[in-house]
Every structure is written in structure tokens, then in C-alpha cells.
Amino acid sequence: MSTLHLDRRRLLRGAAGGAGLAALQGLLPAWAQTGSPGLRSDLPTLTGPDDVRLSVGHSPFTVNGRTGHAVTINGTLPAPLLRLREGQNVRLSVTNTLDEDTSI
Structure with a gap:
């Protein structure tokens, strides 16, 4: 009868590999997937030494x-x-047009 010796390091390595593989194949549920992979150039970008509204x-x-x-x-x-x-x-000048308080 053989026994499987699984230490913590091997378990974590396997879990990380499995999660990475699942992410690459799109197997993660929708709530766990990013909506913007990386920094996309088409996102609106604000910069400024003075005011950002x-x-x-x-x-x-x-x-x-x-x-x-x-x-x-x-x-x-x-x-x-x-x-x-x-x-x-x-x-940063923030205008809140919601009916409730908010924070950024």
C-alpha cells in the first residue's frame, strides 16, 4: 500500500498552478474574472498638475x-x-449627483 506525502509547499504550488490554468482557459466564474485585463489604452485617462474633476x-x-x-x-x-x-x-474635485453619500 503506497501513501501520498503532500506537504504544504507542494499543495500550494499545485493550487496556484490550477488557478492559473483555470484563469487562462476562462473557467473562472464571471464574478472572478477581470473586466479590464491589464492597462488598456482605450480607457479614459485623467492626469493633471492642477485639478482633476x-x-x-x-x-x-x-x-x-x-x-x-x-x-x-x-x-x-x-x-x-x-x-x-x-x-x-x-x-481632486468630486461632484456627487447621487441621492446618497458616497466616497472615493
Whole structure:
């Protein structure tokens, strides 16, 4: 009778490999998959040494022919990418058009 010796390192290595393989093959459930793989160049980008203006509100969106609503920033989903340099001073001006409080 043979016994299988499985130490923690081997278990973690196998789990990480399995998760990576599942991600590559698209086997992860929809909630576990990223909506934006990597930094895409088509995402709205905000930069600025002075002011960056953000507006939080509701916007309609459609997925697979079904329309719903989302909380968006500057009307985009996903929200715009903020590109700043380390140590850069910036003023974020946020306008909340929702009926409830929010935070960024």
C-alpha cells in the first residue's frame, strides 16, 4: 500500500498552478474574472498638475442585450484611470449627483 506525502509547499504550488490554468482557459466564474485585463489604452485617462474633476452619478449600461444602471465616474464604466507621478500635487474635485453619500 503506497501513501501520498503532500506537504504544504507542494499543495500550494499545485493550487496556484490550477488557478492559473483555470484563469487562462476562462473557467473562472464571471464574478472572478477581470473586466479590464491589464492597462488598456482605450480607457479614459485623467492626469493633471492642477485639478482633476470627477462626477459620481448613475448611468445606463447594456450587457448581452440587458440594460441596467451603474454608479459611474464621469459617466464611464469602468471609471477613468488616474495617472499621477509619485509626489505630484493634485486637487481632486468630486461632484456627487447621487441621492446618497458616497466616497472615493
